[in-house]
Amino acid sequence: MEAVCAQIIPEDQxxxxxxxxxxxxxxxxxxxxxxxxxxxxxxxxxxxxxASLEVAGKPFAELPAAQQLxxxxxxxxxxxxxxxxxxLVAHTMQGFYGDPRHGGNRDRVSWKxxxxxxxxxxxxxxxxxxxxxxxxxxxx
Amino acid sequence: MALKRxxxxxxxxxxxxxxxxxxxxxxxxxxxxxxxxxxxxPFDCRKDDLRNQRTSPLGQAFGxxxxxxxxxxVEGAGHERMVRASGSGYHNNAACVGGGTFSYGAMAWRYxxxxxxxxxxxxRLPGSTLEDWPVSYxxxxxYYEKAEWEIGVSGDVSGxxxxxxxxxPLPMPPLPPNREQELLYPAAxxxxxxxxxxxxxxxSVPYNGRPACMRCRWCVGFACEVDAKCGTHNTxxxxxxxxxxxxxxxxxxxxxxxxxxxxxxxxIAYFDAHDQLxxxxxxxxxxxxxxxxxxxxxxxxxxxxFPDGLGNRxxxxxxxxxxxxxxxxxxxxxxxxxxxxxPGAGIAISDYNHGNPGLIGGAMLANEFIRLPYQFVSMIxxxxxxxxxxxxxxxxxxxxxxxxxQGPTQEMPVFDSRVQVDPVVKDHWGIPVARLSxxxxxxxxxxxxxxxxxxxxxxxxxxxVQTWKKLPGPGLSAGQHQAxxxxxxxxxxxxVVNRYCQVHDVDNLFVIDASVHVTNGGFNPVLTIMAMxxxxxxxxxxxxxxTRFA
Numbered sequence: 236m237e238a239v240c241a242q243i244i245p246e247d248q249x250x251x252x253x254x255x256x257x258x259x260x261x262x263x264x265x266x267x268x269x270x271x272x273x274x275x276x277x278x279x280x281x282x283x284x285x286a287s288l289e290v291a292g293k294p295f296a297e298l299p300a301a302q303q304l305x306x307x308x309x310x311x312x313x314x315x316x317x318x319x320x321x322x323l324v325a326h327t328m329q330g331f332y333g334d335p336r337h338g339g340n341r342d343r344v345s346w347k348x349x350x351x352x353x354x355x356x357x358x359x360x361x362x363x364x365x366x367x368x369x370x371x372x373x374x375x
Numbered sequence: 376m377a378l379k380r381x382x383x384x385x386x387x388x389x390x391x392x393x394x395x396x397x398x399x400x401x402x403x404x405x406x407x408x409x410x411x412x413x414x415x416x417p418f419d420c421r422k423d424d425l426r427n428q429r430t431s432p433l434g435q436a437f438g439x440x441x442x443x444x445x446x447x448x449v450e451g452a453g454h455e456r457m458v459r460a461s462g463s464g465y466h467n468n469a470a471c472v473g474g475g476t477f478s479y480g481a482m483a484w485r486y487x488x489x490x491x492x493x494x495x496x497x498x499r500l501p502g503s504t505l506e507d508w509p510v511s512y513x514x515x516x517x518y519y520e521k522a523e524w525e526i527g528v529s530g531d532v533s534g535x536x537x538x539x540x541x542x543x544p545l546p547m548p549p550l551p552p553n554r555e556q557e558l559l560y561p562a563a564x565x566x567x568x569x570x571x572x573x574x575x576x577x578x579s580v581p582y583n584g585r586p587a588c589m590r591c592r593w594c595v596g597f598a599c600e601v602d603a604k605c606g607t608h609n610t611x612x613x614x615x616x617x618x619x620x621x622x623x624x625x626x627x628x629x630x631x632x633x634x635x636x637x638x639x640x641x642x643i644a645y646f647d648a649h650d651q652l653x654x655x656x657x658x659x660x661x662x663x664x665x666x667x668x669x670x671x672x673x674x675x676x677x678x679x680x681f682p683d684g685l686g687n688r689x690x691x692x693x694x695x696x697x698x699x700x701x702x703x704x705x706x707x708x709x710x711x712x713x714x715x716x717x718p719g720a721g722i723a724i725s726d727y728n729h730g731n732p733g734l735i736g737g738a739m740l741a742n743e744f745i746r747l748p749y750q751f752v753s754m755i756x757x758x759x760x761x762x763x764x765x766x767x768x769x770x771x772x773x774x775x776x777x778x779x780x781q782g783p784t785q786e787m788p789v790f791d792s793r794v795q796v797d798p799v800v801k802d803h804w805g806i807p808v809a810r811l812s813x814x815x816x817x818x819x820x821x822x823x824x825x826x827x828x829x830x831x832x833x834x835x836x837x838x839x840v841q842t843w844k845k846l847p848g849p850g851l852s853a854g855q856h857q858a859x860x861x862x863x864x865x866x867x868x869x870x871v872v873n874r875y876c877q878v879h880d881v882d883n884l885f886v887i888d889a890s891v892h893v894t895n896g897g898f899n900p901v902l903t904i905m906a907m908x909x910x911x912x913x914x915x916x917x918x919x920x921x922t923r924f925a
Contacts, residue, residue, distance in 0.1 A: 243762040249771065268433045304763075324762045329432050332748040332770075333425040337433065349748050349774035355592060355715055 236261070236280060238296040242303050243327040250344040252327050260330030260339030272322070279319035286310055377642075377654045381405040381622075382919075384643055384657040386629045386672065389474020390901050391888035391908040392663030393607025394522075397614045398912030400621035404919065407655055408615065409627040409645060411664075412438040412470035414608070415477060420598035422591075424747045428469050428478045428855075429596025431461040437478055437598070438470035443803030446667075449812035450850070457800060466698070466811060466853035468665045472625060473608025475665075475855050476901065480595030480720060480744055481576040481604050483528040484898035485519045485906075488512040488539045489729050490736070490785070493894045497735040503787040503816050504695055505735070508893045509865045509874040512539050515906045518913070522905035523574075527582045527605040530574030537569070537725040550579045550588060553716035555742050555778055558708070562837035563724055573723045573741055576605040576901070583610060592745045594718035607905075627653075628804050632660055632676040632685055632884065640685075640884045646804045659883045659915070663908075666696060666857035666890045670794040671809040673861065673871075673886070684796075686861065686871045686878040686886070693794035695859040697895050698852040700815060702823040703740065703781025704831035705754055706839025713775035719745035727829050728785075728897045735818060738782035738826045738897040740833065748774065756843040778839055780830040783856065784823040784847070785897035787816035792851055794860050813851050823847035856900050858889035876911035887911050 237253050244252035252258075265273055287295040287306045295306060310316045330339030332346075340346070346353055383399050385392045388410035396408040415437060426433040434441060441459040448464040449455040458465045468475045489496045491508040499505070520543050522528075529547035532538045549572030552560070563570035577599075578587045588603040602609055615621040626648035633641045633654070642656035662669045670693040674684035686692050723741035731737045746754065751774055753761075760766050792813025800808045827844040835842055864870025867879035872891050878884040889895070889904050896903065 244767055245764050247764070247767070249767075251767075264433070325432070327762070328752045329425055329749060332752055333432075334423055336423065337425055345748060345770075348771050349751075350711070350713070351748060351774070352715055 238303060239283065239307070239323060240327050242300070242307055243324055244331050249348040250341075252331050254341070255331050255344045256339050256341040257327050257330035260333070260337055261326055263338035264326070269326075275319065275322070279322070282316055282319065283310060286313070286316060377656055380642075380656040381407050382657065383407070383659040383661060384409065384655050385661040385663060386643065387411075387474065387663035387665065387668070387888065388472045388607065388612060388623065389468075389663060389665060389888065390476050390607055390904045392661065393473065393476075393612045393615070394905055394908035395661050395663060395887050395912050396621050397611035398909065398916060400615040400618040402916040402919070404620065404916075406615065406621040407657070408612070408621055408623045409629060409655075410472050410623065410625045411628045412472065412625065414472040414623070414625050415598055417598055417600055417602045420593065420600040422593045422597065422600075424749050427596040428467075430747075430750055434461045435467065435469070439467070444808075445800060445802060446808050447797045447800050447810040448851075449810065451814065466667060466851070466857060468667075468855050468857060471608075472612060472623070473606040476576070476606030477608050478596055478598055479604070479606070479855070479901065480718065480899075482720070482741070482899040483523065483530070483574040483576045483902045484739065484896070485539060485541070486512065486896035486898060486903050487537065487725075487728055490894065490896040493736065496729075500735060500787055500816070500818060502789065503818070504790045505787055506862075506864070506893050509863055510910075515903070515910060516541065518906035518909040519902060521909050522902055526576055526607070526610045526905060527578060528574050528576055528902075529579035531572040532574060534571035535569055535725050537728065545574055547579045547582055549573075550577075550590065550721060552721055553719065554712045554714040555719070556722040558712065558778070558837040559722050559742055559780070559833065562833060566833065566836050568724045568726045568833070570722050570724050573721055574902075575718070577718070578603040578605065585609065588718070590717045592715060592717045592719075592747065595744045628806070629672060630675070630804065630806055632662070632672065634676070634678045634680060634685070634881075638680045638881065640881055650804065659885065661885045661887055663886075663888045665888055666860045667794050667809050667811070667853060669886055669888055669890045670860035671796055674794070674796045675807055685881060685884060688880060689868050691862060691869065691871050693860050694790050695788040695862055696792045696794055696811070696813060696851070696853050696857065697786040697788050697859045698854045698856040699783030699895065700786055700819050700823040700847045700852055701781050701783055701845070702738075702827040702830070702847045703743070703779065703845045704827055704834055704842055705756070705845060706778045706831075706834040706837075706842040707773050707776045708778055708838055709776070709840050711775040712778065715745075717745050719743060724833075727826060731822070731825060734822045734825060735787065736785035736897055737822060738784040740780055740782035740826065740830050743779035743781055746777065746779065751777065754779070756841065778834050778837060780834055781845060782826055782830065783897060783899060784819060784826055786819045786852060786895060788859055788894060789813055789816050811851055811853070814849060815847075815852055819852075820847050820849070856889070856895065858892040858895045858900055861886040861890035862893055863891040864893070875914040876907065885911065885915065
C-alpha cells in the first residue's frame with residue numbers, strides 16, 4: 236500500500252504521500268466512512284500484486300521505483316484494474332491534501348507545500364472591514 | 376393519531392418554505408413548518424474540506440445522510456444504479472433548517488426581463504419545452520426588493536448596464552475586492568465588458584443584528600462561522616417562530632399529502648424524529664422541498680382522485696428537471712495572486728446572458744470561490760497526469776497562481792429530463808425514492824461551450840500565461856440549482872401550478888420553491904425562489920378567509 240501511495244505522490248524536496256501519513260488516513264477511514272470498501276481494498280491490493288508478478292515477476296513492494304511506475308501504468312490501462320487504482324488515487328489525494336483531522340496531511344505538509352497560510356491570515360489585516368467604503372480599490 | 380389541526384403545514388424549511396412560514400405566521404395563520412433535517416448553528420462550521428456540502432468524499436455535513444436516503448439514477452443507455460447522498464449523480468441539496476441557504480455561496484441574482492420570456496424572445500427550440508413564465512420581471516420586482524432587504528444582500532450592480540430596472544439599491548455595499556478581482560476588473564474593461572460587484576446574501580457590514588463577513592476561506596459548502604451569510608435559518612424562520620403562530624418540527628420526513636373525497640388536500644402524513652407515523656391536518660399544504668423532493672412528494676401522494684399523484688393529471692409533475700451547466704476557464708498567472716481573502720467570488724459580468732449570436736440565452740460569468748487544496752487537485756490542465764511527480768509539481772507551483780472564471784449556463788428545458796418515483800427502491804421509512812433520468816439539450820452544451828471560451832478570453836486578458844477550459848459534459852443536470860419539475864403556467868394542460876404557485880386542480884395545495892421555475896435563468900436561482908415565495912405568500916394571505924381558504 237505504502238509503495239503505491241509513494242508513487243502517486245512521490246517524495247521530493249517536500250514530503251510525499253508516505254511521510255504525510257496517507258496510509259494512516261486510509262486505515263482510519265476504512266474503519267469509518269470507507270468501511271464498506273474494506274473488501275474492495277483487500278481484493279484490489281491482491282490484484283495489484285498479481286499484476287506486478289505477471290509484469291515484473293515480483294510483488295509490487297519489492298520492485299525498484301522505475302518498475303513500480305511501469306506496473307502502475309499497466310494497471311491504469313487495464314479496464315479491470317483501473318477502477319481500484321482510480322479509487323487509490325482519489326483517497327491518496329484526500330489523505331495528502333485534505334484536513335489533518337482525518338489522519339493524513341501530517342503537520343499540514345501539503346498546505347505548506349502549496350503555500351497556504353495556516354492559521355489563516357484574515358483579510359482584516361489588509362482592509363478595514365468596519366467601513367467597506369474605505370476599502371482599498373486601487374482601480375476605481 | 377391526528378395532531379391539532381392548523382391552518383397551514385409547510386413541508387421543507389429552505390429558501391421557499393422559510394419565507395412562506397414567516398409571511399403566513401405574521402398574517403395570523405397557525406403554521407407547522409416541517410423539515411427533514413436538523414437545525415444547525417454557526418458552531419457546526421467544522422471547516423472540514425473533505426466533509427461539506429460542496430466537496431463530500433467523506434459525506435455531507437448538512438444532510439441528507441447516506442444510509443437512509445438513496446435515489447436511483449438512470450444514465451445513458453438505460454443503465455440504472457442506486458446513488459448515495461454524498462455520491463456523484465445524487466443531485467443533492469442540503470437537508471437542514473435553511474436548506475441550501477445554510478451553506479451556500481450566497482449569490483443573490485435577479486433574473487433579467489428576458490429570462491422570463493425566453494420563448495417569445497428566442498422562439499421555439501426543437502427538443503425543448505422552452506416557454507415563457509406566466510409572470511414577468513415587473514411582477515416579481517417588489518418581491519425581489521423585499522428579499523434583498525429582509526434577508527440581506529451586499530453588492531453593487533450599478534456597473535452593470537444589463538440589470539433589469541430596480542427601485543431601490545442593495546442594502547449593503549460590496550466587500551472590498553481580492554487580488555483576483557483586482558486583475559479581472561481592468562481586464563474586463565479593456566475587453567469592453569461591464570464588470571461589477573456580485574450581489575451576495577452576505578453581510579459586508581453589520582446587518583439584521585449579525586456581524587460582517589470576516590473573509591475566511593471556508594465559505595461555499597460550509598456553515599458561516601460568524602453567521603454573516605444570510606439564509607432563511609437566521610432571518611425569516613426565527614421571525615416566524617417569534618410570532619408564536621409557527622411551530623418548527625425538525626427531522627420529520629413527510630410520507631404523503633392526504634386528500635378527501637372532494638379532491639381537496641386535508642393534511643399530511645409524516646414520520647417524526649422517532650420514526651413514528653404522525654398525521655397533521657391543515658387547511659393548506661405548501662410543498663417546498665426542492666425540485667426533486669417536491670416532485671417526489673406529489674408523485675407519492677396517490678389516491679382514488681389522483682391515481683398518478685397530486686397535480687399530475689397531465690403528466691407534468693417531475694418533468695423539465697434542470698439546473699445549471701457550469702463551464703468556464705482556469706488559468707495560471709506569472710506571479711502569486713492568492714491572498715486568502717474569502718469568499719473569493721466577487722466580480723461578475725452579465726454581458727453574455729443574452730444577445731449571443733446564434734445562441735439562446737447564455738450565462739453570467741464570475742470569478743470562482745476560493746479553491747481549497749483538495750478541490751484544486753482536479754483543476755488541472757488537459758494532458759497533465761492525475762498523479763505522480765508531474766501532478767505534485769503542478770500543485771506546488773500552480774496553487775497560488777491560479778485564477779478561475781465560470782458561470783451557470785441557462786439550460787434549455789427537456790421534457791424527458793425528469794423525476795419519477797422508483798417502483799422498487801424505498802428509503803429508510805419505506806417511501807419510494809426519487810428516480811432521476813434524462814440528459815441535457817444539445818443546445819445547452821453548445822451555449823456552455825461558447826461561455827467557456829468567453830471566460831478563457833477574460834482571464835487571458837487579465838494576464839494568465841497558461842489557460843484551459845472547463846467544458847460541459849453530458850448527463851442530467853440538477854444539483855443545488857435544481858428547478859423546473861412543477862412548472863408554473865396559465866394552461867393546466869401544460870403546467871402544474873398557476874402563477875401564484877397554486878396547484879391547478881387542488882386549490883389548497885401550493886408548491887413554492889424552484890420547482891415552479893419555467894426556465895432557470897443564467898444565474899444562481901435563490902433570490903428568485905425567495906421573491907417567488909414572497910409573492911405567492913402575499914397572494915395566499917390576501918385570499919385567506921378566516922379559517923378556510925377560498
